[in-house]
Amino acid sequence: MAEVEVNRRDMEAGESPALTSAALGLHYWPTIDGPLGVYHEEAVNLAKSFYYVGFLCLPWLWFINCLYFLPVLRNSRSDPLIRPYVVKSGIGFLVCGSLLLSWALTFAYGGEGLLGPSWKHLAVYDIANKYQQIFT
Amino acid sequence: MEKGILDVVGGEIVGIVTPVSICMFLVVTLVHILDPRGEDAPVSNIAMMVYNEQASDSFSEKLGGALLNAIVFVVIVTLVTFMLVALFYYRCTRCLRVYMGISAFTVLAWMGGIVAVQIIKLYSIPIDVITFLICTINFASVGVAAVFFCRMPIMVTQGYLIVIGMLVAFWFTKLPEWTTWVLLLAMAAYDVVAVLTPRGPLNLLVELAIERDEDIPALIYEARPTVSGRMQMPPSPAQMGSDAERPRVRRWNRRASRSSNPSPDTELGESPMSSGNASQRDSTLTAAVDDSQNLITGPPTEPEVGIIGSRLISSTGEGGALHAVSIILHENSHMDDDTVPLVQQQTNSPSSPATLGRSEAEFDHRSRPMNGATQHSEDGDEETGIGLSGAIKLGLGDFVFYSVLVGRAAMYDLMTVYACYLAIVAGLGATLILLAVWQRALPALPISISLGVIFYFLARLVMDPFVLDMSTNLVFF
Numbered sequence: 001m002a003e004v005e006v007n008r009r010d011m012e013a014g015e016s017p018a019l020t021s022a023a024l025g026l027h028y029w030p031t032i033d034g035p036l037g038v039y040h041e042e043a044v045n046l047a048k049s050f051y052y053v054g055f056l057c058l059p060w061l062w063f064i065n066c067l068y069f070l071p072v073l074r075n076s077r078s079d080p081l082i083r084p085y086v087v088k089s090g091i092g093f094l095v096c097g098s099l100l101l102s103w104a105l106t107f108a109y110g111g112e113g114l115l116g117p118s119w120k121h122l123a124v125y126d127i128a129n130k131y132q133q134i135f136t
Numbered sequence: 137m138e139k140g141i142l143d144v145v146g147g148e149i150v151g152i153v154t155p156v157s158i159c160m161f162l163v164v165t166l167v168h169i170l171d172p173r174g175e176d177a178p179v180s181n182i183a184m185m186v187y188n189e190q191a192s193d194s195f196s197e198k199l200g201g202a203l204l205n206a207i208v209f210v211v212i213v214t215l216v217t218f219m220l221v222a223l224f225y226y227r228c229t230r231c232l233r234v235y236m237g238i239s240a241f242t243v244l245a246w247m248g249g250i251v252a253v254q255i256i257k258l259y260s261i262p263i264d265v266i267t268f269l270i271c272t273i274n275f276a277s278v279g280v281a282a283v284f285f286c287r288m289p290i291m292v293t294q295g296y297l298i299v300i301g302m303l304v305a306f307w308f309t310k311l312p313e314w315t316t317w318v319l320l321l322a323m324a325a326y327d328v329v330a331v332l333t334p335r336g337p338l339n340l341l342v343e344l345a346i347e348r349d350e351d352i353p354a355l356i357y358e359a360r361p362t363v364s365g366r367m368q369m370p371p372s373p374a375q376m377g378s379d380a381e382r383p384r385v386r387r388w389n390r391r392a393s394r395s396s397n398p399s400p401d402t403e404l405g406e407s408p409m410s411s412g413n414a415s416q417r418d419s420t421l422t423a424a425v426d427d428s429q430n431l432i433t434g435p436p437t438e439p440e441v442g443i444i445g446s447r448l449i450s451s452t453g454e455g456g457a458l459h460a461v462s463i464i465l466h467e468n469s470h471m472d473d474d475t476v477p478l479v480q481q482q483t484n485s486p487s488s489p490a491t492l493g494r495s496e497a498e499f500d501h502r503s504r505p506m507n508g509a510t511q512h513s514e515d516g517d518e519e520t521g522i523g524l525s526g527a528i529k530l531g532l533g534d535f536v537f538y539s540v541l542v543g544r545a546a547m548y549d550l551m552t553v554y555a556c557y558l559a560i561v562a563g564l565g566a567t568l569i570l571l572a573v574w575q576r577a578l579p580a581l582p583i584s585i586s587l588g589v590i591f592y593f594l595a596r597l598v599m600d601p602f603v604l605d606m607s608t609n610l611v612f613f
Contacts, residue, residue, distance in 0.1 A: 033290050046287060060274035061281075068289045100267060108262040122264040128253045 030079055032070045043069070047085040054089060059096035062089040149568055151359035152528050153561055155298055156538060160560070162302045163539040164546045164553055167309055170254050173547060202314035206322035213326065217337035224344055224352070232353045237280050240300060240355070245276035247303040283355065297357045301532050305539030309547070316544050320585050323537060327579035342577050355532035534580040541588045548596055551603065555595040559587040 031037030038046055050065035069086045072078045112119040120126050193201070223232050249272050256263060279296040282288040311319065330336040345352045538560050545552040563584025571578050606612040 031289070036290060038287050042287075049286075057270065058274055058277060060278050064278060064282075064288060064292060067292070100270065104263065104267045107264040107267070111262070122266065124253060124256050124263050124265050124268050125260060127265055128257055 028071055028075070028078075030072050030082055031068055033068075037068070043079075044081045044085075047072075047082045047089075051085040051089050051092075054092060059093050059100070062093035062096070065089040066093060148359065148528050149565060152357075152530055152568075153564060155294060155357060155359070156530070156535060156564065157557075157561070159298050159301045159305070159535045160539050160542045160557060162298070163305045163309070163543040166251065166302070166306050167543045167546045169258065170251075171309070171547070198314045199318075202312075202318040205315045206318040209319055210322050210326045213323075214330070214337065217330065217341070220354075221337050221341050221344070224341060229353060233284060236353055236355070237284050240283055241276050241280045243300050243303050244279045244296075245272055247307055248272065248276065248299070251303065251306060284353075294357065297355060297532060298535070300355065301357075301535035301539060304532075305536045305543060308536065308540045309543035313544070313547075316540065317589060320537060320541055321589060324579075324582040324585040327581040331577055331579040338579075339577065357530045357532060357535065359528045359530070530580065534584075537581055538584060538588075541585060541592070545588075545592050545595075548592075549600065551600060552592050552595045555591040555599070556588045559591040560584045563587045 029035060029037060030039050030043045037043075047065060047069055050061055050068075054061040054065065066073055066086055066089055069082055072082050073086050073090065107119075107122065220232070252268070252272065255261075256268075278288075278292075279299070282293045282296045283300070309316070327338075330338040333339065341352060541560065542553055542556050545556040563586075564580070566583050567578060567580050570583075603612075
């Protein structure tokens, strides 16, 4: 597209060395929202902060990070600034998610046979019955 | 080929009726599953401080008690709204945001947790407390971040707002019956007063926000403006530094340099929509910018930028523009979720079809003085809530009260649900039309709630016996 070429020319004519996604001639929006989302530095900051905050036991935030920057994730040659964070978030989410899921399934299907009397102490159903008045 | 007004406006209306419908549907489902006859003992509630309704009280006692409850509730809501106005006036934004964050977290975690536990009990799902806590806290934290602090995918933000509205509405359906109906009517009346009278708290809040060109820190649902030009690219930084011929692009730069919640949306996203067809043909940046040039260089009369995104609806690209219609329906979220709905609209004057919301930094500075509004280069301003402008916004309070009405109707029968749903949607449509006509802040509750209440009682007292008898006698089904 003519527009892309114009951009490239603009960029070559002495842009700051700080790389942005645009400087690499990428012509897509980094977020799933397209033009309504964030881009450039803002996107990098957001991806970074999502990644780091997700370490506070928030795998769901990692998932949202991956969802938000899905175009970056899909395109393996895309933005080198954003992509590492998104990929790492994805890996983190998969690891934590699988751990959680395996524990939940063990609990659900192992039942008392596997865990013994402590099953009753852990199940939400029983705890809810104990504290009936709080939960109405 | 020109897009008729109905195509453009219809899309807007659908964009706002859909989430309202989803919220109502979810509340009806929850009520149907968990509490079909309204028999749950009502949790002690701020709306029931004065009078706790018993089934054995007489008619007049119930009515009197319900009125008392409603009045107390409205008074509390008024006080809280004035407090909010005061905080906003003295720029205690941090305080407000912390408060909003805490209350949103409470709604999502506590009420969400209670609803989840009830569902778990109902279906005997064998989930353990550790997983449950992790999931709930995750969900709630991301929800608070999505609604108040960060930019997140629009779907996620909208989804969380709907969930918050649903939880609050479900909680409100726990009120006793008479209190609920009188409360709804009282809130509708309060809404009219608060928004339309010059000293009403909501009016003050809206005016303050317009003056300062800030967002109200409240829970507001924003219907996403649709973008048709897919091939447009993000502006390169080189372009962003360019001259005044590309006002739109520069606006992005101003946007992108803000640290929080920018809204680069409106221009590029909206020019295809607003210019109707002109931009749809062109998919490149320049073309869009050219269009915008045409749009913007109209005689710069009041670009009434304000807290609401003004969505411009224009039937042609260049000359004739229709008025921008945007609505803000606004809610103050209180611990007990007092909600103050309001519909408001700011319009652009007919001759300046440029789309804008607050994101028009430059446009503001050029044409602001005509508004008499003060100019602020609010770069340090944090934009709370959804940063997107340029779309119809509806306050969460309206979601809540519509859903409460429908939820309460669900406790009687599904027929009343259908009747009330239709009434509410009709009321919403009527409100939108009134908005286009009057072009000022409008309350969203009164028409819908009054129609809803009328239809509920008609359906329950008149239609129900009629249809039921006819069906059971196989005359008409």
